[in-house]
Amino acid sequence: MFGFRYFTPTKVVFGKETEYQVADLIREFGGTKVLIHYGGGSVIRSGLLSRVTKVLDEAGIAYITLGGAVPNPHLTLVYEGIELCRKEGVDFLLAVGGGSAIDSAKAIGYGLANEGDVWDFYDYKRKAKGCMPLGVILTIAATGSEMSDSSVITKEEGWVKRGYSSDYSRPKFAILNPELTMTLPDYQTACGCTDIMMHTMERYFTNGGNMEITDALAEGLLRTVKEQAKILAKDPNNYNARAEVMWAGSLAHNGLTGCGNDGGDWMTHKLEHELGGLYDVAHGAGLAAIWGSWARYVYKNCLPRFKRFAINVMGVANEGTDEEIALRGIEAVEDFYREIKMPTNLRELGVKATEEDLVLMAHKCAVGVGGEMGLARKLNEQDMLAIYRMSM
Amino acid sequence: MFGFRYFTPTKVVFGKETEYQVADLIREFGGTKVLIHYGGGSVIRSGLLSRVTKVLDEAGIAYITLGGAVPNPHLTLVYEGIELCRKEGVDFLLAVGGGSAIDSAKAIGYGLANEGDVWDFYDYKRKAKGCMPLGVILTIAATGSEMSDSSVITKEEGWVKRGYSSDYSRPKFAILNPELTMTLPDYQTACGCTDIMMHTMERYFTNGGNMEITDALAEGLLRTVKEQAKILAKDPNNYNARAEVMWAGSLAHNGLTGCGNDGGDWMTHKLEHELGGLYDVAHGAGLAAIWGSWARYVYKNCLPRFKRFAINVMGVANEGTDEEIALRGIEAVEDFYREIKMPTNLRELGVKATEEDLVLMAHKCAVGVGGEMGLARKLNEQDMLAIYRMSM
Numbered sequence: 001m002f003g004f005r006y007f008t009p010t011k012v013v014f015g016k017e018t019e020y021q022v023a024d025l026i027r028e029f030g031g032t033k034v035l036i037h038y039g040g041g042s043v044i045r046s047g048l049l050s051r052v053t054k055v056l057d058e059a060g061i062a063y064i065t066l067g068g069a070v071p072n073p074h075l076t077l078v079y080e081g082i083e084l085c086r087k088e089g090v091d092f093l094l095a096v097g098g099g100s101a102i103d104s105a106k107a108i109g110y111g112l113a114n115e116g117d118v119w120d121f122y123d124y125k126r127k128a129k130g131c132m133p134l135g136v137i138l139t140i141a142a143t144g145s146e147m148s149d150s151s152v153i154t155k156e157e158g159w160v161k162r163g164y165s166s167d168y169s170r171p172k173f174a175i176l177n178p179e180l181t182m183t184l185p186d187y188q189t190a191c192g193c194t195d196i197m198m199h200t201m202e203r204y205f206t207n208g209g210n211m212e213i214t215d216a217l218a219e220g221l222l223r224t225v226k227e228q229a230k231i232l233a234k235d236p237n238n239y240n241a242r243a244e245v246m247w248a249g250s251l252a253h254n255g256l257t258g259c260g261n262d263g264g265d266w267m268t269h270k271l272e273h274e275l276g277g278l279y280d281v282a283h284g285a286g287l288a289a290i291w292g293s294w295a296r297y298v299y300k301n302c303l304p305r306f307k308r309f310a311i312n313v314m315g316v317a318n319e320g321t322d323e324e325i326a327l328r329g330i331e332a333v334e335d336f337y338r339e340i341k342m343p344t345n346l347r348e349l350g351v352k353a354t355e356e357d358l359v360l361m362a363h364k365c366a367v368g369v370g371g372e373m374g375l376a377r378k379l380n381e382q383d384m385l386a387i388y389r390m391s392m
Numbered sequence: 393m394f395g396f397r398y399f400t401p402t403k404v405v406f407g408k409e410t411e412y413q414v415a416d417l418i419r420e421f422g423g424t425k426v427l428i429h430y431g432g433g434s435v436i437r438s439g440l441l442s443r444v445t446k447v448l449d450e451a452g453i454a455y456i457t458l459g460g461a462v463p464n465p466h467l468t469l470v471y472e473g474i475e476l477c478r479k480e481g482v483d484f485l486l487a488v489g490g491g492s493a494i495d496s497a498k499a500i501g502y503g504l505a506n507e508g509d510v511w512d513f514y515d516y517k518r519k520a521k522g523c524m525p526l527g528v529i530l531t532i533a534a535t536g537s538e539m540s541d542s543s544v545i546t547k548e549e550g551w552v553k554r555g556y557s558s559d560y561s562r563p564k565f566a567i568l569n570p571e572l573t574m575t576l577p578d579y580q581t582a583c584g585c586t587d588i589m590m591h592t593m594e595r596y597f598t599n600g601g602n603m604e605i606t607d608a609l610a611e612g613l614l615r616t617v618k619e620q621a622k623i624l625a626k627d628p629n630n631y632n633a634r635a636e637v638m639w640a641g642s643l644a645h646n647g648l649t650g651c652g653n654d655g656g657d658w659m660t661h662k663l664e665h666e667l668g669g670l671y672d673v674a675h676g677a678g679l680a681a682i683w684g685s686w687a688r689y690v691y692k693n694c695l696p697r698f699k700r701f702a703i704n705v706m707g708v709a710n711e712g713t714d715e716e717i718a719l720r721g722i723e724a725v726e727d728f729y730r731e732i733k734m735p736t737n738l739r740e741l742g743v744k745a746t747e748e749d750l751v752l753m754a755h756k757c758a759v760g761v762g763g764e765m766g767l768a769r770k771l772n773e774q775d776m777l778a779i780y781r782m783s784m
Binding site for chain 1: 398401405603609611615616619620631635
C-alpha cells in the first residue's frame with residue numbers, strides 16, 4: 001500500500017435541468033466575463049447553448065463564445081482562445097461539451113494564467129503556476145475531465161498528442177445532467193463507457209501494494225458501468241442508466257479508484273494515444289481495439305490481479321488454473337466489447353496500418369513515455385511493437 | 393434516483409509521517425496564526441503534539457494551543473476557544489485528534505466567522521455565513537468529520553446534543569497517517585469501525601430511488617470495514633488494516649455513499665444522540681447498542697434493501713423468504729458486533745435506563761427531529777420509545 005494525495009474540489013451538481021444553475025455557479029466562483037467554449041454544432045442543434053446564454057443574459061453575466069473544439073483537440077484553437085480571452089478580458093471559462101471542449105478550455109486556462117507558450121507544459125518543458133478558473137456543462141460521459149486534473153492536446157505539426165496534469169486545472173464546478181447525453185450516437189455512448197472503465201482498469205492492473213477499499217470501489221464501479229452500458233446499447237434513452245454511467249465517468253478519473261495504488265499502468269492509454277494521433281479514431285474505440293492484445297501480452301506478469309478482475313468484475317467462475325481464469329476474464333471483456341459494438345482489434349476499428357505505421361507508432365510511443373513504462377509489465381519499444389502487431 | 397450535489401474540497405494527504413507536511417499545508421491555505429485544538433492528553437503522551445509544534449516552529453508559523461475537547465464536545469469550550477482566538481488574532485484552526493477536536497474546532501470556526509451566539513446554528517435559529525478555515529491531523533478513524541460538512545456539539549445546560557452542517561466547515565486539508573491510530577484502545581477502534589459503517593448504512597436503508605453505483609460503492613466500503621475491523625480486533629498494529637479503516641472513515645461520511653439517494657434514514661444516529669446526551673457513552677458503542685432494535689422494528693417496511701444488504705454486505709445466502717434473509721442479515725450484524733466486542737443492547741452498553749429515562753429520551757428525540765423522521769420507516773415518539781424498550 002502506498003501513501004497518496006486525494007484532492008477533488010470540483011462542486012458537482014447532478015440531475016435534471018441542472019444547467020439552469022450555471023449563472024449562480026459562475027458567480028459563486030467569481031466569474032464576471034465568460035468564454036463559453038464548445039465543440040461542434042451538436043450543442044447548438046440540441047438547444048443547450050441557447051439555454052445557457054439565456055440563463056447568463058438573464059443573470060447579467062457577460063460572455064463570448066468559441067466553438068470548434070474537435071476530438072483530440074488542437075493546439076491552434078487553444079492559441080486562438082487565449083488571444084480572444086486576453087482581448088476580451090475574460091475571467092472565467094465555461095466548457096460546454098465533452099472531454100474535447102473541457103481539455104481545450106483547460107489548455108486555454110493555462111495559457112491565460114502563465115507567460116510564454118502553453119505547449120511547453122504539454123511538452124514537459126516547464127510546470128504551470130496556475131490556470132484560469134473553469135466550469136463545465138457536460139454532454140458526454142467519457143473522459144472524466146470534468147473532475148480530473150488532466151487534459152490532452154494535439155499539436156497539428158507532426159500530430160503530437162500529449163497530456164498535462166495539475167490540480168490547477170480541476171474544474172470549479174461540473175454540471176451533470178444525464179439527459180444531455182441522450183442525443184449521443186450509440187457508438188459515442190459505447191466509446192464513453194469503454195473509456196470510463198479503462199480509466200479504472202489502468203489503475204487496477206498493478207503489481208502489488210494495492211488497497212482493499214480502493215479495489216472494492218473500483219470493482220463496484222466497473223461492474224456498474226458494464227451492466228449499464230449493456231442497458232444503453234438497447235435502450236439509449238434510459239435516464240437511470242445514463243445517470244449511472246455519467247457519475248461513474250467522473251468517479252473513474254477523479255483519483256478515487258487509484259488511492260493507495262502505485263499510480264497505475266496506463267500503457268493501453270499510451271498505445272492508443274499514438275493511434276489517435278495518427279488516425280484520429282475515437283479514443284474509447286481505440287482503447288477497446290488495443291486492450292485485449294495488451295492484456296494477453298502482460299497478464300502472466302500480473303496474474304493475481306487479472307484473476308481477481310476476472311472473478312470480481314467479469315463474473316468468471318473461480319475454477320481452473322489462475323492462468324485459465326485470467327484468460328477467461330480477458331475473453332469476457334472482449335465479449336462485452338462486442339456486445340456494445342466496440343472493436344477488439346485495429347481491423348474492426350477501421351485502421352489499416354502497414355508494418356511501417358506500427359513501427360512508427362511504437363517508436364513515437366516509446367519516446368513519449370521516455371523509453372519504457374508500465375506496471376503490470378514494463379514495456380519497451382519492442383514490446384509496444386509486438387502489441388500493435390497482435391492487435392492487427 | 394434523485395439529483396444531488398457532491399462537494400468534497402478537502403485535500404487529503406494520506407500515509408506514514410504525513411504530519412510533517414502540516415506547515416506547508418497551513419501556508420498553502422493562507423494560515424499565519426494557528427490555534428492547535430486537541431482533546432485529552434493522548435496527543436501529548438504520544439509525542440504527536442510536540443512533533444507538530446516543532447514543525448510549525450521550524451517553519452516560523454505562530455500558534456497557540458487549546459486542549460480539553462471531550463467526546464460529545466461541550467459548548468463552553470467552544471465559547472472559550474472563540475474568545476481566545478479573537479484575542480490572539482488567530483486566522484487558521486488546526487484540529488489534532490478525532491471527531492471531538494474537529495467538531496469543536498468547526499464550532500469555534502463558525503463563532504469566529506459570524507456575529508452573535510454560535511449555538512444559534514446548532515439550535516436551528518439561523519444559518520452560518522462562513523467558517524474560519526481549518527485543517528485536521530486525524531488520530532481516530534470514526535466520525536469522518538475530517539471531510540464532512542457536519543459537526544455535533546453538546547450544550548451542557550440540559551445536555552442538549554445537536555448537529556449543524558454546512559459546506560463552510562469542510563476542512564481545507566486532512567492529514568491521515570494510519571500509524572497515529574495505533575495507540576487507540578481496542579474498544580475505541582471498534583467504536584470507530586461501527587461509526588464508519590453506520591454512516592454508510594444510514595444512507596443505504598431508504599425506500600427506493602437509489603443509484604446502483606452508489607450502492608456498489610457503499611457495499612464495497614462496508615464489506616471492507618467489516619473484514620478489516622475483525623483483523624484489528626486481533627492485530628491492532630496491522631498498518632494496512634488501520635489504513636483501510638482510516639480511508640473508509642473519510643469516504644463513509646464525505647457524501648460519496650449517499651449520491652442519488654434521498655438523504656438517508658439517520659434515525660439510529662438520532663436515537664443514539666439522546667443516549668450520548670444523557671449518559672455520555674461512546675458514540676460508536678451507542679450506535680451498535682441501538683441498531684439491532686431499530687432494524688428489527690423497521691425492516692419489514694424496507695425489505696428489498698435489508699435483503700440486498702444481507703446478501704451483498706453480510707454474505708448471507710440467498711435462500712428462504714425475503715424476511716428470513718433480511719433477519720439473518722440483522723443477526724449477522726449483531727454477530728459481527730459481538731466479534732469486535734461491541735454491545736448489541738443498552739445493558740451490554742452499561743446503561744441502566746429506567747422507564748422514565750426511556751420516555752424522556754424518546755420525547756427529546758422526537759422534539760429534536762421535529763416530531764417524526766426516518767426513511768426506512770417514519771418514526772414518531774411512540775415508535776422511538778418502542779425501539780428504546782426493545783434495546784434494553
